[in-house]
Amino acid sequence: MRIDVYTPILLSLLLAAVSPMVGRRVAPALAARVLAVSAVLTAAATTWSLLLLAVTLIGQAPPVVADARADGHPLPEPVPGTIAVAATLALLLVVVRVHRAIRAEFGTRRALRTLCAGHPPDTELVVAASPVPQAFAIPGSGGAPGRILVTSALLGALEPAERRVLLAHERAHLTHRHASLAAAVALATAADPFLAPVRTTVTFLMERWADEQAADAVGDRSTTARALARAALTTRRRSPSCALNFTDHAVTRRIAALQSGPPPHLWPLAASTLALGTLPALGAADATGDLLRLLEHVLT
Amino acid sequence: MAGTGPRGRMERRSAGELESEVLATLWATEQALTPAEIQAEIGGGLAYNTVHTILKRLYDKGLVLRDVDGRRGAYRPSKNAAELTAEAMHEALDRGPDPIATLQQFVSGLSPEEERALRGFLDGYPHSDGAGA
Numbered sequence: 001m002r003i004d005v006y007t008p009i010l011l012s013l014l015l016a017a018v019s020p021m022v023g024r025r026v027a028p029a030l031a032a033r034v035l036a037v038s039a040v041l042t043a044a045a046t047t048w049s050l051l052l053l054a055v056t057l058i059g060q061a062p063p064v065v066a067d068a069r070a071d072g073h074p075l076p077e078p079v080p081g082t083i084a085v086a087a088t089l090a091l092l093l094v095v096v097r098v099h100r101a102i103r104a105e106f107g108t109r110r111a112l113r114t115l116c117a118g119h120p121p122d123t124e125l126v127v128a129a130s131p132v133p134q135a136f137a138i139p140g141s142g143g144a145p146g147r148i149l150v151t152s153a154l155l156g157a158l159e160p161a162e163r164r165v166l167l168a169h170e171r172a173h174l175t176h177r178h179a180s181l182a183a184a185v186a187l188a189t190a191a192d193p194f195l196a197p198v199r200t201t202v203t204f205l206m207e208r209w210a211d212e213q214a215a216d217a218v219g220d221r222s223t224t225a226r227a228l229a230r231a232a233l234t235t236r237r238r239s240p241s242c243a244l245n246f247t248d249h250a251v252t253r254r255i256a257a258l259q260s261g262p263p264p265h266l267w268p269l270a271a272s273t274l275a276l277g278t279l280p281a282l283g284a285a286d287a288t289g290d291l292l293r294l295l296e297h298v299l300t
Numbered sequence: 301m302a303g304t305g306p307r308g309r310m311e312r313r314s315a316g317e318l319e320s321e322v323l324a325t326l327w328a329t330e331q332a333l334t335p336a337e338i339q340a341e342i343g344g345g346l347a348y349n350t351v352h353t354i355l356k357r358l359y360d361k362g363l364v365l366r367d368v369d370g371r372r373g374a375y376r377p378s379k380n381a382a383e384l385t386a387e388a389m390h391e392a393l394d395r396g397p398d399p400i401a402t403l404q405q406f407v408s409g410l411s412p413e414e415e416r417a418l419r420g421f422l423d424g425y426p427h428s429d430g431a432g433a
Contacts, residue, residue, distance in 0.1 A: 114392075117381075118385070120363065122316075123319065124316050124317070124320045125323050127327050127382045128382055128389050129383045130389060134405065134406075135406035148320065150324065151386070152382065155327045156329070163321070163325070163328065166406060167320055232410050233415065233418055233422070235407055251408060252418070
């Protein structure tokens, strides 16, 4: 077994390293899609590589070794035994993490459905009579359309034009299925923890994407920037201690982006990122061929 | 942008979106509003008849109450479902980071310096100037 089997792991580190730069320079809608697809491909390839490494243990199992000796086959040593054992343990960890991520996803969806109870199904806006300023999109499920939840406190804090921005922003999350994109990247990160920076970037990009859509819907970037500022200050006033936990400057960066023009698409950079996401899959496919040849050799 | 104006954009919005906007307007104020007051608050060339139609639909769904506070023709949002939703939301938020904290929320937190900067940014605009500068 050649170096190919290790390439997905190395490439996931590379993807993680370039993702913030891609996020800063490419238009958010394009960058988020490209990074999400790359992350999913890379995570699948990494997991597959771990599986290949773990399978080489079969080649070292005593009955197989005894068989091979009896047949007079020289037994190749494809992968050091310690690496194969480590890969098996890593694979178990992946299974546990992915299982946990799937459960968390279903838990969230369930909790969100209970929030809509008592509201007529054909109304987009679900208001919560709460003093906590809060807003989020509730994705549709099983044919039911998506909903927008906003608390009365946040609605009361915004100007009419800013409320329109808020609704358009949340609507963009629903229209562009950001919940599914977020879930895909969450699963990829669960399978391959090296991809955590990609997830952070995609999460931020989906907010930027929705901001751009809202600015487009309202027809005014500065009103959109003001809506974000007002909402952030309202949230901060309400729970200053909790807000201190976040220092990612996300809102400030989003407002700054709205104060300049819409970002360019930069297709070449996007295409390179996608290529980077495809490489691990090619490496894994090649390594699969190696393993099949090896097993054929051992088992016949 | 101001020239091509809010009017053209207003007409593009679907009935469902306008319904959300009228409901949001009613929730944003403390007192009951008449259709004319809602029309003025939303602005941007929304026809009086449209506001009236949307209010009737919201009333039929039980989302708003009519003739409240002794004012004929004034509307106020009905609270029942919204209070249940608030309870469920607080419960879900109290349960810890999952499930709602992982959602895409409209805004995340601020550091003290960012707070100052944003205040400065908003001070550049009077609080009730409506559509963009």
